[in-house]
Amino acid sequence: MTEGILEFGRALYINTSDVLTGVVRNNALSTGRSLLQVIWDLRLGREDLVSSPLFPVILSVAFYFSLCTPFMIADIYGKKWKWIQKYKIQTDKEVTLDQVFDTLSLTFWNHVLFILPAAVGQMIWTPPTPLPELAPSWFEFIWQQIASLVVFDFQYFVWHWTHHKVRFLYRHIHSVHHRYHSPFVWVTQYLHPWELVTVGFLTTTNTWFFKCHPMTTWSYMLLSIVVSVEAHIGFDLPFCFNNILPFGMIGGAPKHDMHHLKPQTNFSPFFNHWDKTFDTFCPPMKAGGVRPKNLVEYERRTKEIKKVC
Numbered sequence: 089m090t091e092g093i094l095e096f097g098r099a100l101y102i103n104t105s106d107v108l109t110g111v112v113r114n115n116a117l118s119t120g121r122s123l124l125q126v127i128w129d130l131r132l133g134r135e136d137l138v139s140s141p142l143f144p145v146i147l148s149v150a151f152y153f154s155l156c157t158p159f160m161i162a163d164i165y166g167k168k169w170k171w172i173q174k175y176k177i178q179t180d181k182e183v184t185l186d187q188v189f190d191t192l193s194l195t196f197w198n199h200v201l202f203i204l205p206a207a208v209g210q211m212i213w214t215p216p217t218p219l220p221e222l223a224p225s226w227f228e229f230i231w232q233q234i235a236s237l238v239v240f241d242f243q244y245f246v247w248h249w250t251h252h253k254v255r256f257l258y259r260h261i262h263s264v265h266h267r268y269h270s271p272f273v274w275v276t277q278y279l280h281p282w283e284l285v286t287v288g289f290l291t292t293t294n295t296w297f298f299k300c301h302p303m304t305t306w307s308y309m310l311l312s313i314v315v316s317v318e319a320h321i322g323f324d325l326p327f328c329f330n331n332i333l334p335f336g337m338i339g340g341a342p343k344h345d346m347h348h349l350k351p352q353t354n355f356s357p358f359f360n361h362w363d364k365t366f367d368t369f370c371p372p373m374k375a376g377g378v379r380p381k382n383l384v385e386y387e388r389r390t391k392e393i394k395k396v397c
C-alpha cells in the first residue's frame with residue numbers, strides 16, 4: 089500500500105515537472121517568437137513601402153542622423169555638463185561649430201552625390217524584397233547578425249590596413265577620414281566616397297552569406313551603424329559594447345579614438361582579436377583621459393624600440 093502511494097507520488101512528480109518544464113519552454117519559445125513576430129507584423133498594410141528597395145536606405149539614413157544628433161548636442165551645448173563630460177576620452181579637445189559644419193557638409197554631399205543615386209539605381213533595377221509571413225527565430229536573428237559582424241570586422245580590417253600601408257591609397261582616400269585626430273560623432277561618415285561605397289557594399293553583402301531574413305538584414309544594418317557611430321563618439325560611456333561585453337573582446341570608442349591618435353594601430357572596427365593577432369593593438373585611453381598601465385607600458389616599449397632603430 090505504502091509502496092503504491094510512493095509509486096503514485098513519484099509518477100505524479102515526474103509528470104508534473106515534465107509538463108511544467110514543457111510549458112515554460114513552450115511559453116519562452118512562443119514569447120520569444122511572438123516579440124519578433126509582432127515587430128515583423130508591423131509591415132502588414134505597408135507591404136509596398138517595406139518591400140521597396142528604398143526602404144532600407146531611408147531606414148538607415150534616418151537612423152544615422154537620429155543616433156548622431158544627441159551626441160552633437162552634447163558636443164556643442166554640453167561642454168559644461170559634467171555628467172557626460174566625465175566620460176570624454178580626449179579631455180583637452182573641444183568640438184567647434186566649424187568642425188560640425190565641415191563634417192556635416194561632406195556627409196550631405198556624399199548623400200546627395202553617391203547615396204541618393206545608388207538608392208535611385210536600386211529602386212529602378214532591384215526587384216521588391218520578398219516578405220515572408222513568419223519572422224526569423226531569435227536564434228537565427230542573433231547568430232546571423234553576430235556572424236555578419238565578425239565577417240565585416242575582418243573585411244574592414246584588411247581594407248583599413250591596406251589603406252594605411254599603401255601610401256597612394258592613404259593619401260588619396262583614407263586620409264580624408266583622418267583629418268580629425270580627436271573623433272566626434274559626425275566624423276563617422278566623414279569619408280572619401282570610395283570608402284563610403286566600400287563600407288556600404290560590405291555591410292549590404294555580408295548578410296547574403298547567411299541568407300538572412302529581411303528583418304535580420306535590416307537589424308544588422310542598424311547594428312553596423314550603432315557600432316560605427318559608437319566608435320566615433322569620443323566618449324567612453326558605461327553602457328557601450330566595450331564596457332558591457334566580456335573578455336575585452338570589443339574595442340569601441342576608446343580603441344578607435346586611439347587609432348585616430350596613432351593611425352598605425354587598431355585597424356579593426358569592432359573586435360580586438362585581429363589587432364592582437366597581428367600586433368597592431370594599442371591599449372586605449374579611458375573615460376576622463378585616464379591612461380591605463382598597459383598604455384603607459386606600450387608607450388615606453390615603443391619609445392625604446394624607436395631609440396634602438
Ligand SMILES: [Zn+2]
Nearest residue numbers: 265271320344
Ligand atoms: Zn574613424
Ligand SMILES: [Zn+2]
Nearest residue numbers: 248252262351
Ligand atoms: Zn584609419
